[in-house]
Amino acid sequence: LSEKLSGILDKLTGRGALSEEDVNAAMREVRRALLEADVALEVVRSFVDRTRTRAIGAAVIKSVKPGQMVVKIVHDSLVETLGRESQAIDLNAPAPVAIMLVGLQGAGKTTTAAKIAKRLAERDRRKVLMASLDVKRPAAQEQLAILGRQVGVDTLPIIPGQDPVEIARRAEAAARLQGYDVVLLDTAGRTHVDEPLMEEMAQIRDAAHPHEVLLVADALTGQDAVNLAKSFNERVGLTGIVLTRMDGDGRGGAALSMRAVTGKPIKLLGVGEKMDAVEDFHPSRLADRILGMGDIVSLVEKAAQTIDAQQAARMAEKMRKGVFDLNDLYEQLAQVEKMGGMGGILGMLPGVAKMKDQLASANLDDKVIKRQRAVISSMTMQERRNPDILKASRKKRIAAGAGVTVEAVNRLLKQHRQMADMMKMMGGPNAKRGMMGKLG
Ligand code: GDP
Numbered sequence: 001l002s003e004k005l006s007g008i009l010d011k012l013t014g015r016g017a018l019s020e021e022d023v024n025a026a027m028r029e030v031r032r033a034l035l036e037a038d039v040a041l042e043v044v045r046s047f048v049d050r051t052r053t054r055a056i057g058a059a060v061i062k063s064v065k066p067g068q069m070v071v072k073i074v075h076d077s078l079v080e081t082l083g084r085e086s087q088a089i090d091l092n093a094p095a096p097v098a099i100m101l102v103g104l105q106g107a108g109k110t111t112t113a114a115k116i117a118k119r120l121a122e123r124d125r126r127k128v129l130m131a132s133l134d135v136k137r138p139a140a141q142e143q144l145a146i147l148g149r150q151v152g153v154d155t156l157p158i159i160p161g162q163d164p165v166e167i168a169r170r171a172e173a174a175a176r177l178q179g180y181d182v183v184l185l186d187t188a189g190r191t192h193v194d195e196p197l198m199e200e201m202a203q204i205r206d207a208a209h210p211h212e213v214l215l216v217a218d219a220l221t222g223q224d225a226v227n228l229a230k231s232f233n234e235r236v237g238l239t240g241i242v243l244t245r246m247d248g249d250g251r252g253g254a255a256l257s258m259r260a261v262t263g264k265p266i267k268l269l270g271v272g273e274k275m276d277a278v279e280d281f282h283p284s285r286l287a288d289r290i291l292g293m294g295d296i297v298s299l300v301e302k303a304a305q306t307i308d309a310q311q312a313a314r315m316a317e318k319m320r321k322g323v324f325d326l327n328d329l330y331e332q333l334a335q336v337e338k339m340g341g342m343g344g345i346l347g348m349l350p351g352v353a354k355m356k357d358q359l360a361s362a363n364l365d366d367k368v369i370k371r372q373r374a375v376i377s378s379m380t381m382q383e384r385r386n387p388d389i390l391k392a393s394r395k396k397r398i399a400a401g402a403g404v405t406v407e408a409v410n411r412l413l414k415q416h417r418q419m420a421d422m423m424k425m426m427g428g429p430n431a432k433r434g435m436m437g438k439l440g
C-alpha cells in the first residue's frame with residue numbers, strides 16, 4: 001500500500017498551496033489506509049472530512065511534494081486525535097488507589113493487571129494488591145494468583161462463593177488495613193457487550209470507586225471498537241484505554257476509533273505475553289503504524305526542517321561521480337547531526353536496515369559525529385581534499401588540534417573511506433531507492 005500511495009503522491013504536481021484536487025487524490029488513499037488498519041468506518045469518515053478541510057489550501061513546504069505534504073497533515077491530525085502525549089496511570093489520589101480493568105473476555109485484562117502491577121511495584125515502588133473479581137470463568141482467580149507470584153505482587157486471598165462486589169469491598173478493606181498503595185481490580189469479561197456485563201461493572205464501580213477505569217481491548221478489534229468503547233464509557237465511565245496484542249500484525253486502528261468516540265486517552269500498549277511486555281503509548285508512533293506511511297512522514301518532517309534540496313542534489317551529483325572528500329563528509333556530518341543522527345535517517349529509508357547495523361558498529365552516534373567534525377575542522381583545505389597526504393606528523397597535529405587521539409583521527413579516515421564507498425553505492429544504479437534519490 002505504501003508504495004502504491006507514494007506512486008500517487010509522486011504524480012501530484014508541485015504548486016505553492018495544496019489544491020483541492022491534490023488533497024482529494026491523496027485523501028482517497030488515506031481513507032483506504034485507515035480502513036485497512038481497521039479504523040471504524042464512521043470514525044474514518046469524520047476524520048477524513050475534517051482533515052481534508054484542513055489540508056486544502058495549506059502551504060507546501062519547499063522541497064516537499066504536495067502529496068507528501070498531505071500525508072504529513074494527515075499524520076499531524078491523527079496524532080492530535082490520538083492525544084498528543086503519553087499519559088501515565090494516575091495514582092494521584094488517597095491510598096489505596098483503586099484501578100479497575102474492564103473489557104471483553106480474552107482481551108488481556110488479567111495479563112494486563114499483572115503487567116501493570118509489576119510496573120507499579122518495580123518502577124514506581126508502590127505496594128500493590130491485585131484482586132480477581134472474575135467468578136465466572138473457572139480458575140480465573142487462580143490465574144491471577146499465579147501471575148501475582150510470578151511478578152512478586154500480592155493477590156487477595158480467594159474465598160469461594162463471594163460475588164464480585166463482595167470481593168471488591170474485601171480488597172479495599174484489606175488494602176486499607178495492610179497499607180497498600182494501589183489495588184488492581186481484574187474483572188470478568190464476556191464474549192460481547194451485553195447488559196448483564198455492564199450492570200456488573202457498574203455495580204463494582206459503585207462499590208470500589210476506582211480512580212482509574214481502564215478499558216482493555218485487543219488491537220485487532222475492528223468495527224466493534226466503537227460500540228465497545230462507547231458502551232463501557234457510557235455505562236461504567238472510562239478514564240483510559242489499554243490496547244493489547246500490539247505485538248501482532250494489527251495496525252492498531254482500534255485505538256483511533258476508541259479514542260475518537262470516547263475522548264479518553266490511550267494509556268498503555270500490551271506487546272506480548274510476557275510480564276514486562278507493556279509499553280507507554282506514543283501517539284506519533286501509532287499514527288505512523290495506522291497510516292502505514294511512517295517513512296514518508298518522518299522524511300517529510302525532517303526534510304522540511306533542514307534539508308536544502310540544492311545542497312542534496314549537489315551532493316548526490318558528487319557521489320555519482322565518486323568524489324567524496326573530507327569537506328563533503330564534514331558537510332554531510334553537519335546535516336546528519338541536524339537530522340537526528342545517522343541511525344535516524346537510515347532508519348527511515350527502506351532497504352537500508354543492514355547498512356544501519358554496519359554504521360552502528362562503525363560507531364556513528366551523535367557524540368562521535370561532533371568529534372569527527374572537530375577532527376576535520378583541524379585539517380587544512382588541502383588535507384581535506386586529499387586525505388592521502390595525511391602521514392603521522394600531520395595526524396599528530398590534527399589530533400592535538402581537535403583534542404583527540406591519533407587513533408581517533410585514523411578511525412575517522414577509515415570511516416571516510418567506508419562512507420565514500422557506501423555513498424558511491426547509494427549514488428549508483430540504486431540511487432532512486434537510496435537517500436539522495438528520495439531527497440534530491
Ligand atoms: P482476559 O480474559 O481479558 O483476562 O485475558 P487474559 O489476560 O487471560 O489474556 C488472554 C490471552 O491473551 C492470554 O493467553 C495472554 O497471554 C494473551 N495476551 C494478553 N495480552 C497480550 C499481548 O499484549 N500480546 C500477546 N501476544 N498476547 C497477549
Ligand code: MG
Pocket residue numbers: 109110111134140186187188
Ligand atoms: Mg481474565
